[in-house]
Amino acid sequence: MDTHVVDGSVEWMQEEKAELVVDGKVDWKGRRALKHKHGGMKVSLLILGAFAVENMATLSLAVNFVSYFTGIMHYELADAANIVTDYMGVSYMLSIVVAVVADTWIGRYKSVVISGFIESLGLALLTVQAHMGSLTPPICNVYVKDAHCAKLSGKQEAFFFISLYLLAFGSAGLKASLPSHGADQFDERDPKEAMQMSSFFNGLLLAVCIGGAVSLTFNVYIQDRYGWDWGFGISTFAIVLGTILFAFGLPLYRIHVAHTKNGIIEIIQVYVAAIRNRNLSLPEDPIELYEIEQDKEAAMEIEHQPHRDIFRFLDKAAIQRKSDVQPENQETPNPWKLCRVTQVENAKIILSMLPIFCCSIIMTLCLAQLQTFSVQQGSTMDTRITKHFNIPPASLPIIPVGFLIIIVPFYDRICVPFLRKFTGIPTGITHLQRIGVGLILSCISMAIAAIIEVKRKGVARDHNMLDALPVKQPLPLSIFWLAFQYFIFGIADMFTYVGLLEFFYSEAPKGLKSTSTCFLWCSMALGYFLSSILVKIVNSATKNITSSGGWLAGNNINRNHLNLFYLFLSILSLINFFVYLFVSKRYKYRPQHPAVTGGNSEE
Incomplete structure (x- = not known):
């Protein structure tokens, strides 16, 4: 028998020692967690559901914020793109702060609940601003040449940024704590549960895709058809609902006990x-x-x-x-x-993980461009699916997302078991191999993006539409041409980002699980920040060799040189991939790592 003291009372538990979770996790009353009562794959579905809801609420904002900032808030295109990337970067960087707090003081469960409340507050304030005309500048067509649109006043801009960064902080907390809390539901030292944990990380991407599919269709449709106040309002309701559903799972979770040491x-x-x-x-x-x-x-x-x-x-x-x-x-x-x-x-x-961390930054830099400039590309193209239905440019990522909803279960249930028979590795291939596949695919994606942009500009030139207004005079070229770059990058996501999450969690010390998974978000933050800096550097370096004042200057994307920028990113990604091959080959996995049974190094 095992004796447990809880709130001054002594409880006698009759379960065999094999039923105990031996890695120090407890239930909601502070007792040692039991495998047959707490955690496991079924309970992790609540965490996956919460992650799906969070992505449903925020992905449409990430891809459509540029349109909101330019069309409603009257920022120039380059400034709007930089605000988006700065917002995303701050959100991901703050995840490190929240992760340290979760690991050291309040625990991951409380961190999720508190972060959900803060994110709801930020979205609620954005809803109020979008609804009240006194908090936004007067309506103006920013696409009219030489139009002088009123900018945000000081108070309006202060309200806007407070709301935006409350949203960023709340989103950071959920990204920091949900994946690691989900992984806490499994015992790494149990081979069966180690394989289940790998499936959980694949399930994270599936949850992101399902939530993203709803976000990129329903949410974007509401934003474009009924207004941004409705769009923000629906996102607010989604986060509140997701947080409540997550909180109800408390009696079923294996809970990580926060360490007193940082x-x-x-x-x-x-x-x-x-x-x-x-x-x-x-x-x-x-x-x-x-x-x-x-x-x-x-x-x-x-x-x-x-x-x-x-x-x-x-x-x-x-x-x-x-x-x-x-x-x-x-x-x-x-x-x-x-x-x-x-x-x-x-x-x-x-220290060993830092080179791998650095090699993941360039991929996020490329992703930032697809989330901003590709939406503007789509706004100049023919968005018709049928005679009476158009696809919003911000909904274009639904194509790779829809494909991933099919391919992720296929990869997890068919490809991984098949590869496992040949490699003897529970995850099919090692984490570093998975990351490498994604990095080379991101390089190919940016090369395709450059080719598609050459074609798009060629159509604009051939039809004398270089100065066409995106909304009123779309190019005679289907928006689905952009699907190729999104499709390849979506598969790259499946390999690299899930591989990074699992790699950082599995390799990290016991007291740094949340913090280590945030290495992914931190690398994404640096990628978004570098994206903003890179746009400014490119414009500054090319302002004297282009008539538009730089490759990416101004609001007329038909006059810009986005194709050259995409080609530059593809070359940069290729160089980054070769650097990754060098550092990953020299990486040594920690002893008795469950995902690697043969060899310590990786090519």
Whole structure:
């Protein structure tokens, strides 16, 4: 029998030890979680549903915000694109802050609930602004040549940015906590549950696609047909509903107990201690390095990592001096002077993942362009599906999203088991292989985007429509030509972003699971920020060689040189892929990693 003390009372549990979740997770009352009562694939469906609802509420905004900023708020195209990418970048960057708070203080469950409330508040304020004419500038046709449209006043702009960044903060919290809370429902050390966790990460992408399909059709239709106040209002209702449904699953979850120690601080301590001990000589036998005693009870509650012969300069943080040796009744040594081997190994893991993290930034930079400039391309083209029905340009990503809704289950249920028979790897192929496939596909996608833009501009030139207004004079070229670039990039998403999420979660130290999954969001943030910077650099570098004042200057996309910009991004992505091959080949997985059974390195 196991004895548990909960709120001062003693409960006797008759379950066998095999039923216990042995990785320290508890139920909502603080008792040790049980495998047959808590967590598992069925319970994770609530998390997947919440993630789908969050994407349903926000994806239509990400792809259609440029139209809102230019048509309603009267920003110029380049400024509007930069506001979108800055908003997305801040949202993803804030996820790191929320993840640290979730891992260290409040836990992932509370983080999701609080973030859902904040995101709802931001969307509600945007709804109010879109509905009230006093909070927006007067109506004006921004596409009329030399039109002088009123800009937002100071108060209007302040209200706008407060609402926008409340939305960003709430969305950051959900992205930071939902994936890791979902992965917490599985035990990595159980082979069966390890495979289920891999399916969960594939399910995350499927949830994103299902929510995105609704967002790109229904939400975009409402925004374009009935107004942005209705569009924002529906998104607000969706987030509130999703948060409530998630909260109701509390009795069924395996809950990660927030650590009192900050994982980021522990990593910093290793570097500080290593610098302090830089003049000390490393012992020949690593067993002489400092580590706490490991007994049966500690093995369940305290993480222990074996020493690895990489980044040896960090091992100096674990060199014991005579002054560091403490009597048994004394407190542990100062962690800023002496660190455990496990703590040092965790720092090595994070350092090892940084090159992989950096190689994922360029792909997001490309995605940012597809989310902004491709919508403007679509607004100049023929959007008719039938004689009486047009597809909004912002709904174009529904094509790859619809395909992914089919291909993700096919990949998870057919391709992965098939590959598993040949590789012996539970996930079919390793995480790094999956990431690499996505990176090369993103390069191909941008090359296709450049070719399609050459064709689109050629049609505009042949029909003397270089100065045509997008709404009134669409080009005689179907918008579905843009589907090719979206289609390839959608498959790249399936490989790279899901691979990165699973890679960061599986490799991360125990106390940094939420924070590590946010490496993906952080790389996306940097990609969006670099996108804004790159647009400005490109315009500045090309302003004297083009009549429009730069490749991407002005609001007339027919006069811009977007094809050259896409070609530049394709070349940049190809270079990034070769750098990735170099760093991934040298990466060593952490010991006893469940997804890798043969070899430590990756090509």
